[in-house]
Amino acid sequence: xxDIAFFRPDTDGRVxxxxxxxxxxxxxxxxxxxxxxxxxHAAEEQIAEQGFRAARFTIxxxxxxxxxxxxxxxxxxxxxxxxxxxxxxxxxxxxxxxxEAEVTVARATAVFLRESQNPPGQRWQRDSESVTFxxxxxxxxxxxxxFASDSPDADAVGAWGRNMGDHQNGLxxxxxxxxAPAVVGVELTPxxxxxxxxxxxxxxxxxxxxxxxxxNCDLTVTLSRLPRGDRIGIEGDSHIENDGIxxxxxxxxxxxxxxxxxxxxxxxxxxxxxxxxxxxxxxRYREA
Numbered sequence: 001x002x003d004i005a006f007f008r009p010d011t012d013g014r015v016x017x018x019x020x021x022x023x024x025x026x027x028x029x030x031x032x033x034x035x036x037x038x039x040x041h042a043a044e045e046q047i048a049e050q051g052f053r054a055a056r057f058t059i060x061x062x063x064x065x066x067x068x069x070x071x072x073x074x075x076x077x078x079x080x081x082x083x084x085x086x087x088x089x090x091x092x093x094x095x096x097x098x099x100e101a102e103v104t105v106a107r108a109t110a111v112f113l114r115e116s117q118n119p120p121g122q123r124w125q126r127d128s129e130s131v132t133f134x135x136x137x138x139x140x141x142x143x144x145x146x147f148a149s150d151s152p153d154a155d156a157v158g159a160w161g162r163n164m165g166d167h168q169n170g171l172x173x174x175x176x177x178x179x180a181p182a183v184v185g186v187e188l189t190p191x192x193x194x195x196x197x198x199x200x201x202x203x204x205x206x207x208x209x210x211x212x213x214x215x216n217c218d219l220t221v222t223l224s225r226l227p228r229g230d231r232i233g234i235e236g237d238s239h240i241e242n243d244g245i246x247x248x249x250x251x252x253x254x255x256x257x258x259x260x261x262x263x264x265x266x267x268x269x270x271x272x273x274x275x276x277x278x279x280x281x282x283x284r285y286r287e288a
Contacts, residue, residue: 004143005184006034007070014071014093020180022067024274025215030065033199035106036219037182039088040195042072043110047086052112054191058220059108066105069093077109084112126258133235133253135176136160140231145177145200165277168211173204174235190226194260195219197232198252201262205239205248211275214246214266223260227252234262244268 007015021034039059070092078085090106136146146160150171158167160176167173179196181188202216233253240247245267252260 003184005181005186006030006037007182008184010069012071014069015183016069017067018184024279025269025272026064028067030067032061032202032216032219033179033196034182035059035061035065035090036108036199037179037192037196038070038072039090039106039108040110040192041182041186041189042074042088043086043108044189044191046074046076046088047084047110047112049084049112051114052084053115053226054110054194054223055113056111056220056222057108057191057195058218059106060218061106062217063103063105065090066092066094082114086110086112128257131258133174133233133251133258135231135233135253135255140176140178143178143180145175147173147175149173164279168207168209168276170209172236173207174233175200175204176231176233178231190228191223193230193232194223194227194252195221197227197234198250198260198262200234201248201250202264202266204234204250205236205264206246206266207276211273211277213268213270213273214241215269215272216264216266218265220263221252221260222263223252225259227254227259229255231255237261 004020005018006021008018010016017030021030023029023031036059040057070090073089073091074086076086088108089104091102091104093101094103144162146162147164147167148158148160149167149169151158152171177197177200179188179193182192198221199219203212206212206214235251237251238249248264250262251258252262
């Protein structure tokens with residue numbers, strides 16, 4: 001098990017943020033994948049049961065999470081024969097950890113459904129020939145993501161690479177990413193891996209010619225099955241923006257094909273726009 005993670009255990013059920021959780025948006029803040037990973041981990045611990053499988057995860061990210069002691073508050077909302085629902089709050093303690101200073105920064109809902117068989121009949125599904133996502137051919141043994149974007153010269157998918165600056169364009173993008181565990185010493189499950197990786201829906205869909213100037217205030221992940229393997233692919237599928245608000249969806253893939261959909265809503269954050277042509281991401285990964 002790797003020591004790379006977003007948080008490390010603290011006292012009283014709390015966790016402390018590690019360098020891997022740091023955001024590019026502002027100093028002292030946490031990135032979206034870190035918050036989502038912690039919420040997904042807490043939800044799965046609360047609700048997982050034999051015969052039930054994660055089918056949807058939604059989180060509202062309504063306040064910037066800080067590099068301070070953090071905890072989760074999980075509760076079961078429904079425990080039925082075919083559906084189980086849990087709600088998780090991400091709470092932080094910015095004032096020396098005093099309980100009265102507790103601040104809620106995000107709230108998530110997880111839905112687990114009972115596994116069975118598909119109903120009879122045939123239903124429309126996307127033709128396999130129209131799928132444009134294909135993971136890198138070469139094996140990857142590091143933690144760095146690989147990026148690709150459509151070719152500007154033809155109706156084709158461009159080559160994979162590590163340099164984000166090479167893909168700062170107005171074209172459709174995709175990433176092949178490896179998620180970190182939520183907490184040091186806690187095994188990364190397929191569900192937490194799915195949620196953590198899917199948070200990159202915002203990056204892939206809101207990233208344009210000058211960087212990323214939209215920041216997502218939520219994430220929804222729908223899963224028809226759990227992902228397989230260490231890496232997950234996210235490919236932009238739709239993006240619309242009006243009056244400083246964007247709505248985006250992405251296809252979620254593994255080595256065996258598409259398994260889910262990511263969706264985000266985002267708001268204008270151009271004042272803190274991230275220009276990936278001027279950031280040393282390799283250095284950040286080495287530091288983490």
